[in-house]
Amino acid sequence: MxxxxxxxxxxxxxxxxxxxxxxxxxxxxxxxxxxxxxxxxxxxxLSEAEVMGLGGSVCFRYGADLPKRKFHLEVCHSGVDMALFGNLGIxxxxxxxxxxxxxxxxxxxxxxxxxxxxxxxxxxxxxxxxxxxxxxxxxxxxxxxxxxxxxxxxxxxxxxxxxxxxxxxxxxxxxxxxxxxxxxxxxxxxxxxxxxxVPRALVPLDEACLQGIRQMVVSSKYLHGGEGYKGVDAATRYARHLKSWRTTLTADEIRGNALGMMSSITLGGALKGAGRRHYAAFLEAAARTLDAPVLKEAAAPYRALAGVWTGLYARFAAMAADPADDRLWSRGSEYFALLDALAAGEKNAADTLEAALAETERGRMARPLPSTRKAPC
Missing domain, CATH: 3.90.70 (Cathepsin B; Chain A)
Known part of the structure; x- marks a missing residue:
């Protein structure tokens, strides 16, 4: 403890x-x-990355009000505080x-x-x-x-x-x-x-790390419905909807939604890469805490996603400046390629993390328990 x-x-x-x-x-x-x-x-x-990881903060939640032509994105959920304290036993x-x-x-x-x-x-x-x-x-x-x-x-x-x-x-x-x-x-x-x-003692850090990772897997892959779209399924829908903006929205609507995406991706301009780089750093720290190298391997897809999100932020900035820029909207554009990479990358990251979690838990189950027998006199 x-x-x-x-x-x-x-x-x-x-x-x-x-x-x-x-x-x-x-x-x-x-x-x-x-x-x-x-x-x-x-x-x-705790580091900022450990706070975000233990709180399972990284997420993908997307909502689209198509009649009103408004689109909402959430990359870090607001319940990180209660999740963090719960996992630590506070x-x-x-x-x-x-x-x-x-x-x-x-x-x-x-x-x-x-x-x-x-x-x-x-x-x-x-x-x-x-x-x-x-x-x-x-x-x-x-x-x-x-x-x-x-x-x-x-x-x-x-x-x-x-x-x-x-x-x-x-x-x-x-x-x-x-x-x-x-x-x-x-x-x-x-x-x-x-x-x-404050309790006298906390949940052991290794168990807190495991619980935070379990929550991340569940929220990424197995939470559906409710308000908006959640998890990896939402990323595919997100990419499809955003590719259609040029033909379904006015220039002002594109500009407003692009600014909204910029704010959501960076939490108002402060958080780079949609928090994915922070989550990768948490997994690398958890790999050391749990003696589970497979978790370090699971960090790589999140680091790659940070680059994709950063690229999308730049494209949204260009879109806000000139919604009619044809270079954004062609099928072979970098913007379309980044949306496809995002949809595939979020799914790959979640799948890789789920497999790494399963392997980590199997490894912990296979370890012998500490002996409670006293040495002979």
Missing amino acids: IALREAPAMETAAGESVSLDYRHQPGNFCLGVALRGVTEAVGLK LARQRRTTDRDWAERRMMELLREGRPVAVKVNPRFCEGVMRATPEALVPLLYIHWVVVSGYDAERDTLRYHDNTRFAAYDIPREEFRLARDSGPSVQNGRNTWLELE
């Missing part, structure tokens, strides 16, 4: 300043960076309330207990992400996750960290109250934050 350290309690009176010894590392995925921060605060150091939940005052009081209580707080906010209040996001994608920013680690009573400001830089940001307390309770950030609940109840 992985032993944890207790977060130091902080004896701070109401209204006094709070400053946690919080080690922040920036990254590509705002929620992933926030999760890495709050798990490290309780003694478990009891956690997203809390939300319509009461700003209570949300603020609770945040301050957690800070005074020595716990940094991951909070969902309106990205318009966060200068780092607004500066880092390509201008064309700014209107498509809906939510952002930050970690609050301090309060300055004299200045009445909060200190928060996001995925865009090492240094912290300071924001007036009243402004932060509005940031967490305004704009698109209120979707699925106003004033939303994470709370963890």
Whole structure:
């Protein structure tokens, strides 16, 4: 089992300043960076790739409202937080309330207990992400996750960290109250934050890795129906629909949907390669943890997919600039070739991962259990 350290309690009176010894590392995925921060605060150091892998974050979900000519893509699912904590054996939940005052009081209580707080906010209040996001994608920013680690009573400001830089940001307390309770950030609940109840020990890391990989296989290959299309079957439908845009959509509709795809592939411009490179890095780390070289081999298709997604992002950028560019729409175009490579690549990656998981589990079953017999006197 992985032993944890207790977060130091902080004896701070109401209204006094709070400053946690919080080690922040920036990254590509705002929620992933926030999760890495709050798990490290309780003694478990994970890379951004391990957070995404243990949370089974990489996915392919596609929705098409053909009558309205709108298309939706999801490459990293939003439930990574609960999946991560569940696989590690951490009891956690997203809390939300319509009461700003209570949300603020609770945040301050957690800070005074020595716990940094991951909070969902309106990205318009966060200068780092607004500066880092390509201008064309700014209107498509809906939510952002930050970690609050301090309060300055004299200045009445909060200190928060996001995925865009090492240094912290300071924001007036009243402004932060509005940031967490305004704009698109209120979707699925106003004033939303994470709370963890830290156990004395975690699920062993090898078992957590296996569970995360199992979830990835199931979500990639065996979840169908519901809202939109999911898994590898969705990739084929996605390629077919997007090839038809030139003949079924207006120039403005093409431009709007192309920008939506750019935002989805990179989560607003920050995550390169649709997270596939991160997932490959997780599989390589899991191969070492589980002593299963076959998982390192399963990482290769995801690294190849990262290149395909990066190429598609460039084609969507060209499409947004000139929807009528004939070089995009011919049958032999690079855009069409990338869509075909995506459909085939997502299926190959899922199939390869499923086979690698099966071989890994067979190998673990074949290993002798540790002996519990005492040596003779």
